[in-house]
Amino acid sequence: MGCFKLNKHGGYYGKKNNVIDFSVNINPLGVSEKVLEKLKESLKNIVKYPEIDGLSARKKLAEKLGLDYKEIILGNGATELIYLFAKSIKAKKVIIIQPTFTEYKRAFKINGSKVYHFVTDKRDNFNIDITSLITKIKEVKPEVVIICNPNNPTGTFTEIERIIPVVNVLNEIGGFLFVDESFIDFTNEKSYLKLIYKYPIFIIRSMTKFFAVPGLRLGYGIGNKKIINRLNQYKEPWTLNSLSLDIIPTLLEDAEYIKMVEKWCNSQKEFLFSKLKDLDYIDVFPSKSNFYLCKLKKGNVNILKDKLLKRNIFIRTCEDFYALDDSFFRIAVKRESENMKLIEALKDMTLV
Amino acid sequence: MGCFKLNKHGGYYGKKNNVIDFSVNINPLGVSEKVLEKLKESLKNIVKYPEIDGLSARKKLAEKLGLDYKEIILGNGATELIYLFAKSIKAKKVIIIQPTFTEYKRAFKINGSKVYHFVTDKRDNFNIDITSLITKIKEVKPEVVIICNPNNPTGTFTEIERIIPVVNVLNEIGGFLFVDESFIDFTNEKSYLKLIYKYPIFIIRSMTKFFAVPGLRLGYGIGNKKIINRLNQYKEPWTLNSLSLDIIPTLLEDAEYIKMVEKWCNSQKEFLFSKLKDLDYIDVFPSKSNFYLCKLKKGNVNILKDKLLKRNIFIRTCEDFYALDDSFFRIAVKRESENMKLIEALKDMTLV
Numbered sequence: 001m002g003c004f005k006l007n008k009h010g011g012y013y014g015k016k017n018n019v020i021d022f023s024v025n026i027n028p029l030g031v032s033e034k035v036l037e038k039l040k041e042s043l044k045n046i047v048k049y050p051e052i053d054g055l056s057a058r059k060k061l062a063e064k065l066g067l068d069y070k071e072i073i074l075g076n077g078a079t080e081l082i083y084l085f086a087k088s089i090k091a092k093k094v095i096i097i098q099p100t101f102t103e104y105k106r107a108f109k110i111n112g113s114k115v116y117h118f119v120t121d122k123r124d125n126f127n128i129d130i131t132s133l134i135t136k137i138k139e140v141k142p143e144v145v146i147i148c149n150p151n152n153p154t155g156t157f158t159e160i161e162r163i164i165p166v167v168n169v170l171n172e173i174g175g176f177l178f179v180d181e182s183f184i185d186f187t188n189e190k191s192y193l194k195l196i197y198k199y200p201i202f203i204i205r206s207m208t209k210f211f212a213v214p215g216l217r218l219g220y221g222i223g224n225k226k227i228i229n230r231l232n233q234y235k236e237p238w239t240l241n242s243l244s245l246d247i248i249p250t251l252l253e254d255a256e257y258i259k260m261v262e263k264w265c266n267s268q269k270e271f272l273f274s275k276l277k278d279l280d281y282i283d284v285f286p287s288k289s290n291f292y293l294c295k296l297k298k299g300n301v302n303i304l305k306d307k308l309l310k311r312n313i314f315i316r317t318c319e320d321f322y323a324l325d326d327s328f329f330r331i332a333v334k335r336e337s338e339n340m341k342l343i344e345a346l347k348d349m350t351l352v
Numbered sequence: 353m354g355c356f357k358l359n360k361h362g363g364y365y366g367k368k369n370n371v372i373d374f375s376v377n378i379n380p381l382g383v384s385e386k387v388l389e390k391l392k393e394s395l396k397n398i399v400k401y402p403e404i405d406g407l408s409a410r411k412k413l414a415e416k417l418g419l420d421y422k423e424i425i426l427g428n429g430a431t432e433l434i435y436l437f438a439k440s441i442k443a444k445k446v447i448i449i450q451p452t453f454t455e456y457k458r459a460f461k462i463n464g465s466k467v468y469h470f471v472t473d474k475r476d477n478f479n480i481d482i483t484s485l486i487t488k489i490k491e492v493k494p495e496v497v498i499i500c501n502p503n504n505p506t507g508t509f510t511e512i513e514r515i516i517p518v519v520n521v522l523n524e525i526g527g528f529l530f531v532d533e534s535f536i537d538f539t540n541e542k543s544y545l546k547l548i549y550k551y552p553i554f555i556i557r558s559m560t561k562f563f564a565v566p567g568l569r570l571g572y573g574i575g576n577k578k579i580i581n582r583l584n585q586y587k588e589p590w591t592l593n594s595l596s597l598d599i600i601p602t603l604l605e606d607a608e609y610i611k612m613v614e615k616w617c618n619s620q621k622e623f624l625f626s627k628l629k630d631l632d633y634i635d636v637f638p639s640k641s642n643f644y645l646c647k648l649k650k651g652n653v654n655i656l657k658d659k660l661l662k663r664n665i666f667i668r669t670c671e672d673f674y675a676l677d678d679s680f681f682r683i684a685v686k687r688e689s690e691n692m693k694l695i696e697a698l699k700d701m702t703l704v
Binding site for chain 2: 039080
């Protein structure tokens with residue numbers, strides 16, 4: 001019998017109302033009116049089974065991304081695709097670039113993979129030392145290397161030019177690069193998407209973080225036809241509900257909302273970073289994404305968390321992330337007024 | 353690389369409008385107004401992650417069923433639970449009572465099980481010969497025996513007294529009985545639920561067929577705490593969307609709608625059966641569920657299917673079911689007027 005305990009995060013679920021939840025990396029601007037209207041209309045379709053292979057939605061996504069629909073697979077959240085990939089590849093050995101999202105490790109362990117960790121250094125702001133990574137890959141010879149880009153919880157981004165030598169080595173040893181681009185829409189950085197034609201790469205993305213609909217569960221994966229076909233061999237039927245399938249075209253075409261989110265993101269990311277930097281008891285790490293990893297210079301973050309919750313502010317402690325400890329916490333970028341409340345509260349705390 | 357092709361059913365997805373879809377075993381009365389209203393209200397919750405372990409919904413279900421919430425696990429449709437069980441148990445050998453729903457075989461094969469088939473006889477109306485089944489179990493010594501009850505597509509029901517000798521033998525050899533009760537709400541028969549305390553049994557159920565919400569994806573599993581705990585070790589996080597979780601209490605309390613569905617079911621099942629029996633080119637098998645398996649006395653059912661589709665009627669051909677062939681088809685019980693249209697159309701056909 002295995003022992004793969006379910007991770008316990010996913011937002012504030014306590015008894016208090018009016019808690020500002022800085023623990024979830026979701027766009028805080030709420031659901032677009034256009035999307036809500038379409039969902040209300042789509043409720044009539046729940047009397048039917050969702051399209052079993054989501055073909056219509058895949059075609060729509062393919063058109064938008066400039067891909068063939070056979071290069072796309074849908075997921076009940078990006079999470080389904082992590083588990084599906086792990087199950088389909090059945091890797092003997094994987095390397096996870098750490099610290100990162102905890103589900104990769106669980107998914108691959110459940111499927112019998114031996115997990116190796118490549119740990120980035122906080123003194124380098126968690127940037128990957130590519131030479132060391134390549135050495136590790138040559139030594140371990142894994143079937144899969146996992147990178148989250150931008151990385152959760154550090155916000156680090158690895159540019160396409162820097163990853164090329166890595167995928168070249170993977171190509172030589174017959175391994176895959178598994179790339180989680182769940183947060184790429186919050187950056188101005190370039191995706192690895194076009195690499196799928198030349199390199200063994202599988203990319204997953206979330207549609208619910210940027211569009212603020214995590215309750216719907218909606219993600220997708222991108223890879224060459226061979227890998228997508230392989231994943232489809234193992235995919236469970238009807239995993240996406242009909243509302244998720246129905247809403248894809250509306251999300252993709254909601255230009256006004258997309259612009260609004262980008263505007264918020266560009267201004268509030270900078271604002272929050274500069275304010276966090278001013279706090280003398282915290283180290284904050286630069287991030288390309290919509291959240292910041294912070295470190296208490298002294299003390300245990302759970303005390304800070306409890307104090308903040310008394311002021312209706314909830315933060316994500318990071319002791320469950322590999323290579324982090326109870327001095328680390330993560331803060332999502334929220335609306336201006338909310339960010340200011342957080343900063344005010346943090347200012348009122350002393351070294352905890 | 354495996355070759356576990358996705359099954360292609362789940363309703364009519366062709367180009368015609370106004371097709372009456374007799375291929376899906378869904379209550380045809382549509383979604384209750386109360387449910388629709390609650391879902392509209394729940395749309396505001398999609399900005400949050402669904403509760404990761406669905407605890408509130410599990411407690412509500414437990415209360416209704418007279419169980420402990422630790423004896424319940426939720427699924428993104430009952431289908432998730434088939435795959436989750438297969439993945440968690442990792443049986444070397446399973447016996448599937450056939451002909452039945454095709455996903456069991458796919459789920460266990462994907463997870464490396466060797467699949468044995470125990471085939472029921474159409475001359476016995478597909479009732480299980482319990483003595484032969486026990487002989488087969490003693491011979492094969494499987495970790496899992498799979499029964500769908502009432503069975504899809506035959507409608508056969510195996511009463512609790514008849515299954516007791518089977519679970520006794522399974523108890524002796526350390527095997528499980530996996531019971532799919534997805535259609536039990538359409539019968540007046542007794543569930544195996546209370547057996548979970550004495551025997552190694554895991555039961556799955558669908559909430560979407562009776563309540564006509566298959567687009568939402570919503571099912572649950574029942575077992576003793578030990579087996580539920582084991583399944584939770586392997587369960588993926590956030591598989592249920594927030595609308596599915598939110599709607600559970602409303603479904604359970606919708607007494608007026610439940611009564612309406614039961615009334616329709618009791619009257620239309622009998623009506624359709626008697627009319628199907630009158631057709632001289634078809635054999636129809638007795639069913640406890642909301643569908644009937646039929647067999648053409650002569651000819652290929654695909655010709656019949658095409659002819660019926662010209663009259664905007666879609667039926668489920670059954671050649672992909674184990675031990676059935678292209679003379680079999682399945683018909684769901686629909687509303688009176690729809691059932692009459694089907695019967696009229698079938699009357700107009702001659703031996704195909």
